[in-house]
Amino acid sequence: MASRTYGACVLCQKAAVVKVMCRGMSAAAHPQSQVDFLKGEVHRKHPGVTNLKTLRLPEELQTAARSIIHRAQVTQLTDRAHRLTNLLWSRKRAVEDFTLRQKAVSLEKQLWEKAMETRGDIDEQALEDRVRKKVFSELRRTTYHWTPMKYDEEFGVVYMAARLAGGYAAVRRAINEIKKRDPSFAPQSLLDFGSGLGTVAWASHSCWGDTLKELVCVDSSGPMNILAERLLKGDDERAEPHIKQVYFRQFLPVSPKVQFDLVAAAFTLSELPNAKEREEAVFTLWRKTSSYLVLVENGTKEGHQMLMEARDTLLKKQEKTVHDPRPASVFAPCPHKLMCPKLTVEPTMPCNFQQMYQPLPLPGHHDRQTEKFSYLILTRTEPAEAETKGVDWARLIAPVQCRTRHVHCRLCCPDGQLQHLVVTARKQSRDVYRCARSSNWGDQLPIIQKVDDDVQSDSER
Template structure:
C-alpha cells in the first residue's frame, strides 16, 4: 500500500486517480468510524463538521489590543516603509536553509574546485606550461572556484536583530506566527481540556508571538512566562508590546521575564515549552540537538517545535523528532508524539524520498495596517511531544496530511496512519455509511479523522 500511496501523492489529476484505483483494487481495508463518535452523531450531540478530530481553527487574527500596541510601538518610524521591509524580511526567512556542517561545506567547496580545475585543464596543455604559468593558472582556478561556490553553495549567516530589524520582523512575521501557534496550542486545548499550564518557556521568543498565543488560551492559568531571545532589542520590543506600546504602562501579563540565555538550572520545569522558527538560527546540528535536549529536560508537559513548511524547515523538525524519539529508548521518562504524528515510526514522507515535506496550512488575516484585507495562507511543519504514555484513543487517529478532495458523491482523504504509512481512502455513503462519509467531507487538511483502518484478508 505504501507504493500505491506514493504514486498518487505526487499528482491529483483525474488520470492518475483512475490508474491508482486500478492499482489499489487488490489492497482492501476495513475502514470504520470510531463507535463513540458514531453514537454521538446518532444521538445528535454534535454535528459532523464538529467531530472530535476537527482541530482546524478557521481564519485567525491578531487581537485588537496587540494590534494597537504594535502601532504605538512603531510610532517613531514610517509605517509604510517598515511594512515593505518587513515583507522582504519575511521572504528571506521563508527561503532560509540550515547551515551546512563544516565537513559537508569543505566537501562541496572541494568538489566545485575539482570541477573548475577539470574545465581549465581540459583546454590547456599543462605539460608545456612554465612554472609561473602553472602558478598563475592555480590562482585563476581558485578565484573562479570561490566565485562559483558563492553561487552554488548556500551561504548561511545569522540574522542580527537590532531595533529597526526587530520592527521589520514585527510587521512582516507576527500575524503569521501568531496564527500558527494559536492553531497548534488550540489543538492541545481541545484534545486535552484538563491541561492548564502554570508556566510557559519560549526559546527564540522574538517579538512575543508565543506569549500572545499562550495567553490568549490560558491567561487565567499561566502564572510565569519566560521568554528567551539572544537579541536584547527584540526582548525590549516584546516587552513594549506587552505594555501596550507605552513604556511607562504596567504589563498586561503577570510574571513575565525576558532573558538572553536559557536558564542554567535543570531543576526548573515548565508545563509548556516552545521553540518556534528558531532552529534555523543555530549554527550546527550539534547546537540544535543540544538546545532541543535542553528544552526537553525543562519540559514537564508539552514541547512544541515549529518551523517553516519548506523542505528545509521540515528537515529540521524531523531531525529533532528522530533525536527525541530515539532518546525514548534509553529514557526513564515515558513520553510520546502528541501531534501531528499518530505514530513514533520514521516519517513516511522521509521514506518516500520524493522531496515532499510534511507540512500543514493555517489561514490568517494580515495586520490591519493598510495591507490587503484578503485572508492569507501559510505552510508550517511542527511536532509536539507530550510527557506520559499515549492513553487517549484520539492519539492514534489518522491525520489528514493533504487537502481533502471533495467530489460528487465521494471524498478523498490522504492520511498518515498509526502504522506509519501514508494511505488514501475514497469515502462514499453507500460503502462507509452516512456518518463516516459526512465526517470525511467536513474534515480539512491537518484534522484527525476518528476512524480505524484494518486490512482485510484477501
C-alpha cells in the same frame, strides 16, 4: 389514471423501505461506525477537528502593535515588510563544514582530472594554484551564504509588521492541538525560547490564561525583548502589562532541574548556525519540558527537515545525563514514530499545514491571509488510550476534496504510510463519511477500514 398513481405510490414506498433496510445493513456491516469516537459531538465537531476559523490578533495586542508602528514612522515600511517576509520564507540552513569539505574535494578531483588530460607542459605548482582558485570561486558561487538575523529597534518594527499576525496564527493553531485533544492539561508555567515579539505568550494566554502563572521569554536580542514588553503594556510604559508574570531573559535558565509545563520554540531552530547547535538546543529544551514541547517552523522543505532532525534527536538519541527518565513520544502531527514518509517520496515535499488569519490593518495588507507552517509536538506522557480505542486516527496532509457521495482524503496513517483514501458512506460507514466531509487539511480522521482497493499509496499514483 388513479391506478397508475396508486401503483407509483406503492413503488415509492417499497423503494423507501429498501433504502432504510440498506442503511440498516450498512450500519450492521460497520459495527465500529457506532463506536463513540464522536464522544457526543456532531460530525462537524468530531474529536479529530483541530482547525481554527480565521484568526485575529487579540485586540490589546493589535492596538499596541499599531501604536508602536505609527510612532516609529519607518520609511518604506510596507516594501521592507514584504522583502523581509520573502527573505524569511526562502531562508535555508547553513551548509555544514563537513558537507562543504566533501564538495570541495569532489570538485578539486574533477578539475585535476580535466587538467591532466590537456595540461601539456604547464608548471605543476601553477596548475595547483589555478585549481584551488577555481574551487574557491565555484564554492562561493554555489554555496548558500547563511548569516544570522540581527535586530535593532527599527528592524524589530519591520519584523512586527511582517510577521506578528502570521506567527501568532501558526503558534495558536499548533497549541490548539493540545487544547482540543488534552482538555485536562492546565499549564502553570511556560518557557518560550527565541521569544521575539512574544507571540507564544499571547497565544498560550488565549488558551490557558486562567492557569498560567509564570511565563519566561528568552531571546538573545535586547531590542526584541524591549518591543515585546512594550506590546504587553499597550505601548504605555506606565501601564500594567496585559499578561502578568511575564519575565524576559537573554539566556536560558541554567539549572537542568527547572522544568516548565509547556516549552515552545517558534521559528527559532532556523536561527541557529549548524546542526550541532540545533541538537544541543533541542536537548536543552526537552530537559526543561515537564509535559509538552512545541516546535514551529516555516512550512518549507527546510523548516520541515529541521523539525524532523529534532524529532530524530529526541526519539533515537540518548543524552549523557538523564534528569527526567520519561521518554519522548510524538503527540502531533505524526500518527506514528516511524520515519516521515514525506522524506522518502521523490520529489521531496514538506509536511505542512495552513491557518487563515487577519493581518495587521496596514497599507498593502489584504483582508485575509494564509500562514503555511510546519510543527512538531512531543510529550512526556503517553496519549490517552480512550482517545484511540477501537479507531486508528490518521492525519489529513492535504485539502479534502468533496465529490458527489464520496470524499478524496490524502492521509498519513498510523502504519507510517501515505495513503489516498476514497471515503464513502457504503464502505466506511455513514459516521466516518460525514466526519470526512466535515474535516480539513491538518485534522485527524478516524480510519476504520484497512488498506484495500480503494486506497492507493502516493507512490502507486
